[in-house]
Amino acid sequence: MRKDMVVFDIKTLGLESNYEEISEFTALRICNGEIKETCRFLMRSEGEIDTMESIINFIDDAILVGYEISLSFLESQVNFRFQQPLWDTLDLVRVFFPTLHHYQLxxxxxxLSLPLKNEExxxxxxxxxxxxxxxxxxCWKKGLEFDLSFFDQAKGFLEGWALKSFIEELQKEMVKSFPHRPIRTDLVLMPSGEGLFQRARISSIAIPESIDWVIDNFSPGGNLERNLGSYxxxxxxxxMAKLVAEGLSSSHHVVIEAGTGTGKSFAYLIxxxxxxxxxxxxxVVATHTIPLQEQLIKNDIPILQSVLPFSFRASVLKGRNNYCCLKKWQSCLVNREISHGEQLAVLGILVWLRETLTGDIQELSKFPGLTEVWSRxxxxxDTCIPGKCSKAGVCFLLRARKRAxxxxVLIVNHSLLFSDLKTDYNVLxxxxxxxxxxxxxIYQTALQHLGSELSAENVTRIVETIYRPSGVNFYSTIKHQIGSLAHRVPSVSWELVGERLELLPEICRSILIQTRExxxxxxxxxxxxxxxxxIIHHKESPWWNGLxxxxxxxxxxIDLLIKSFENLNSSxxxxxxxxxxxxxxxxxxxQKELQTFIDTLIQAVNIENPKQVTWLEQAxxxxxxxSPIEVSDVLKAKIFSRLDSVIxxxxxxxxxxxxxxFLKDIGLANETMTAQVDSPFDYEQQMHFIVAKKGINSLGSDEEKSLxxxxxIAEVAERxxxxxxxxxxxxxxxxQTYAALHPLLARIGMDTLAQGIQGDRSRLIEAFRRNPRSVLLGANSFWEGIDIxxxxxxxxxxxxxxxxPPTLPLIEARSDYLKSQGRDPFHELLLPEAVIRFKQGFGRLIRSKVDRGVVxxxxNRVIDKYYGRYFLNSLPIKTHIRGEKSLVFRKIEEYTRELELELL
Incomplete structure (x- = not known):
């Protein structure tokens, strides 16, 4: 690129953005792709006019390039309005590398293997x-690799965006450097390769039918030990492998609790x-979390493909909304009805579709606007007919189903498993x-998927895809196309279609009004x-009749709108x-979407059913x-009675x-084969478990507790x-704890990372891994599935x-149901659920044989209350330390000294 650029960064003082000031300005001036000049200014006092003028003169009329920097902030600091654009490399890298997931510099x-210029x-x-x-x-280099159609498609989404000039400059360079590069007019996608599966290896042995062969793989000197150096x-x-093989081959169900480090994925995959x-x-193998699903297909399966003496096919199938519909995407490229905040997502998807083989949203980073664009x-x-779709030959969903x-072995998640049940086994x-x-x-997932939910926003979104006064919608699209459709399909009475179509706007408006009310x-x-x-007593409340x-x-x-669609169809x-x-x-x-609304609304006022709960939830x-409050009968009928073997x-x-x-909860008989497989870790040697005698329960308000x-936490973190x-x-x-803790840790140079404040779970965990000198605060979702x-x-x-909390609607309803049967909800619901979650939280620390630490x-209820023994007896460690906080700190200090001695 021939234009001069100034690549810069500014360091600020101040915790609040409104009061930040530049303390350091560093920049490179680039001419013809080479560094022409450098500068670095330190601001030592307020209003240094000479320094401000030096910065302005250094920038002059060059294009500005930064990383996550606001141009308006720079202008306010130097008291000057720049006319040139600012190209933010954070946005650029999100567009050109949309699958990196983490974008810290x-x-x-x-x-990206960026070279470091250490000597200078x-x-x-x-x-x-x-x-x-x-x-x-x-980013510039990767952009030059694209076909020219990328730029034509991108242009429609660049208006009002700072990176518009970057894409234009990139296109000029492309045309100049590669004048003979062809222009593609259709969708540009990654070639799918030789086929749906890699070429199968030829099996070196016949597959033995004896279970002994399965067990021999895991034995000392067996196949895994011979071929995997670290095994x-x-x-x-x-x-565990023997139990799984026996369950599958003898057609019976098996429940196995396998401690951390057992190697359970190989123990059921082989x-x-x-x-x-x-x-x-x-x-079929079903997991709850995406990380485990990814581990199986990206790590474990490739290893087994390299060591097992026979070829096999394994794939992942996800829910429909995980896959990009190319027909919808093509419509998006044509209609270009997106907001300013969605431009980044559209351009990132434009790049990603040139690189993906799966079309799976999980490959994409969670950048701004993605959720809104993806929904479209x-x-x-569910009524898609891939065989009659013009994109059937390249359809990602069709490819995934073909592989499945x-x-x-087919890997799915619990959600898709229940989608299969709800559709009478039409998914898997x-x-x-x-x-x-x-x-x-599995129980919680069943509750979620066998229930339903409805919001005003959801109704509005669906209804406005049918009709809204402006923008692209079903009504306007069909009305616009009636002339051409009448020419192509003259046998249809398009006049009648038009008359029936004109009924939709008024019905849609009435639905939105009624939804708002x-x-x-x-x-x-x-x-x-x-x-x-x-609850049933609400039928006596003055508001019930109105509701x-x-x-x-x-x-x-809504039913009137469904009938209007039926009339359209009959045309x-x-x-x-x-x-x-x-x-x-x-x-x-x-019609199907609208019918789910009706089903939910009818279910909502049917509060006589003791096995059903309805509630309002505000976030x-x-x-x-x-939601149903008991799913054991459903699980028994639709899974355990139908399948030969469930592990x-x-x-x-x-x-x-x-x-x-667990058996009672999910509808399995007490006679079901169960087994516990202990963890190979030495918990007594690898960790200490400490119970603080005076916890925070004795304190009153959350404010007192947080202080x-x-x-x-600060005392522990420092040690x-x-x-x-x-x-x-x-x-x-x-x-509240974060607000009080953050300044305490900042004074000793530590970071405080908190769920719901700095970002989502994966981003926080990555930040914690990259800077262990930090404290990570997490709630419900952090009690399990974290591997550090x-x-x-x-x-x-x-x-x-x-x-x-016993007042959660679903917990409260389940408790009431148990009481109505003369059963104890604390011992049959609250306590078991708490023990399981407690074991999950405890298991976050020791993840390998070399891990060590303190939980x-x-x-102190765990030692003061009678039910504490259920928690303690469920742990893999048999000893613990109990004492007041002074003892806790002393034990931590002793432990850290032990660690230091080990490292010497």
């Missing part, structure tokens, strides 16, 4: 500017692959064997609370032209939710060595040099025993 330098760099600020320049060059034979893994190959049947381009229409049908390929990993979550009433009912459960009438009216208006009777099939497909999709928006496994299924609660807690994870049971206490092995994590603090519990 140091991470990008490592991941004297200050950290100079190194940062150098990295920004190298990052810019990487060690483990008795627990051998035991028997599953063996069984699939000798029977030619697909074995995902393949979430031809797989020996036929199978008779199922492995459920992370099985402690209903949710205004619901808002008054819930008031300032977070939740409100509907019933509002719901009845809304159901009637096409006997016609099978491609254009008509596409219209039917769209209409059927809208960013207000929802009306329904359920997790690290946390038993309570005080008993599986009775006390923040001081305690542990950070490396501490704190698990909360309430977000409010977490936020090594010295990055040395201490886990559990603030309270993780009992669910601290600040809830």
């Amino acid at each position: 140091t991470f990008l330098a490592e991941r 760099i004297r200050y950290p600020s100079e190194e940062k500017v150098w990295l920004i320049w190298e990052l810019f060059k990487v 060690e034979s483990r008795p627990g893994q051998i035991k 028997p599953s692959l063996w069984f699939a190959k000798i029977t030619s049947q697909t074995v 381009i995902c393949a979430d229409n 049908e031809e797989s020996d 390929p036929e199978h008779h064997q199922l492995v459920i990993d992370e099985a402690h979550q 209903l949710f205004e009433l619901l808002s008054r009912i819930i008031g300032s609370g977070r939740t409100f459960r509907f 019933y009438v509002q719901i009845e009216n809304l159901v009637g208006r 096409f009777n006997g016609e099978d032209a491609e254009e008509i099939e596409e219209l039917r497909y769209i209409i059927n999709g809208h 960013a928006r207000l929802y009306i939710k329904t 359920l496994t997790s690290a946390t299924l038993s309570i005080s060595n008993s599986f009775a609660y 006390e807690l923040s001081e305690f 542990m040099n950070g490396r501490t994870l704190v698990l909360f049971t309430a977000h409010n206490l977490l936020r 092995p090594g010295d990055a994590l040395l201490c886990v603090i559990m603030v309270k025993l993780p009992f669910w 601290i519990l600040l809830d």
Whole structure:
């Protein structure tokens, strides 16, 4: 590029953005791609006019390049308005590398192998500017590799965006440097390769039908030990593999609690692959979390493909809304109805579709605007007919289903498993064997997927896709196309279609009005609370009749819209032209969405059913939710009675060595085969478990608790040099503790990372791994699924025993149901759930044989209350230390000294 550029960074003083001032300005001036000049200014006093003028003169008329810097902030500091654009390399790298997931500059330098100019760099600020320049060059270079159609497609989404001039300059360079590069007019996608599967290896041996072959793989000197340098034979893994193989081959269900480090994924994958190959049947493996799903398909399966003596096929299938619909995407490229905040997402997807083989959203980083754009381009229409779609040949969903049908082992998540149940087994390929990993979550997942929810925003979004006064919608699109459709399909009475189409706007307007009125009433009912459960006594309340009438009216208006679509569909009777099939497909999709609204609303006022609960929930928006309160009968009928063999496994299924609660909860007989496989880790040697005698329960308000807690965490963190994870049971206490803790840790040079404040879970965990001198605060989702092995994590603090609040609508309803049967909800619901979550939280510390550290519990109920033994007896460690905080600190100091001696 011929234009001069100034790559710069500014260091600021001040904690609040409104009061920040530049303390250091560092920049490079680039001419013809080479560094022409450098500058670095330190601001030592307010209003240094000479320095400000020097900065302005250095920048002059060059294009500005920075990393996550506001141009308006720079202008306010130097009191000058720049006319040239600012190209933010954070936005550039998100567009050109949309699958990196983390965009901290140091991470990008490592991941993209940015060269360091160590010999000339004297200050950290100079190194940062150098990295920004190298990052810019990487993005520029990648942009030059694209076909010219990329620029034509991107142009429609650049208006009003700072990077518009960058894309224009890049296109000029492309045309100049590569004048003969062809222009593609259709979708530009990554070639799918040789086929759906890699070329199969030829099996070196016939597959033995004896279970002994499965066990021999894991034995000392066996296949795994011979071919994997780091593998060690483990008795627990051998035991589990044998149980899985016997369950599959003998057609019975097995429940296995496998402690951390057992190697349970290999222990069920190898028997599953063996069984699939000798029977030619697909074995489905269901996980709860995406990280485990990714681990299986990206790590474990490739290893097994390299060491097992036979070839096999394994794939992942996800829910429809995980895949990009290319037909919808093409419509998005044509219509270009996006907001300013969605431009980044559209350009990132434009790049990603040139590189992806799966079309799976999980590959994409969670950049701004993605959620909104994805809702319009995902393949979430259940009435889609891929065989009649013009994009069937390249459809990502169709590819994934094809791979699934031809797989020996198919990996799905719990959600898709229940989607299969809800659609009468129309989602997954036929199978008779199922492995459920992370099985402690199966009950909660069943509750979620067998229930429903509705918000005003959801109704509005769907109705406005049918009709809205401006923008692209079903009504305007069909009305616009009637002339051309009449020419192509003259056998249809398009005049009648037009008449029926004109009924839609008024019905849609009436639905939106009625929806607004209903949710205004619901808002008054819930008031300032977070939740409100509907119970049978509410039928006597003065607002109930009004609610019933509002719901009845809304159901009637939605039903009228469904009938209008039925009439539209009847206009096409006997016609099978491609254009008509596409219209039917769209209409059927809208009808199905509208019917789910009706089903939820009818269920909401049916509060006589003791096995059903309805409640209001208020967070960013207000929802009306329904759920069954018991799913054991459903699980028994639709999974355990239907399938030949189900293997359920997790690290946390038993309570005080008993599986009775878990079996009863999910509808399995007490006679079901169960087993505990102990962890190979030496917990007594690798860790200390400390219970603080005087926790925070004795304190009154959350404010008092947060102050006390923040001081305690700071004391622990200083002794542990950070490396501490704190698990909360309430977000409010977490936020208040963060506010008090952050300044305490800042004084000793430590970072405080908090869920809901700095970002999502994956981003926080990555930041914690990259800077262990920090403290990470997390609530519910942090109690499980977090894997931070090594010295990055040395201490886990559990603030309270993780009992669910008894006032949560679903918990309250389940408790009432148990009481109505003469049963004890504390012992049959609250306590077992808390013990399972407690075991999960405890398990965050020790993830490998070399891990070590301390787990601290600040809830003395575990030693003061009779039920404390259930928690303690469920842990893999048999000894613990109990004492007041002074003892806790002393034990930590002793432990850290032991660690230091080990390292000498």
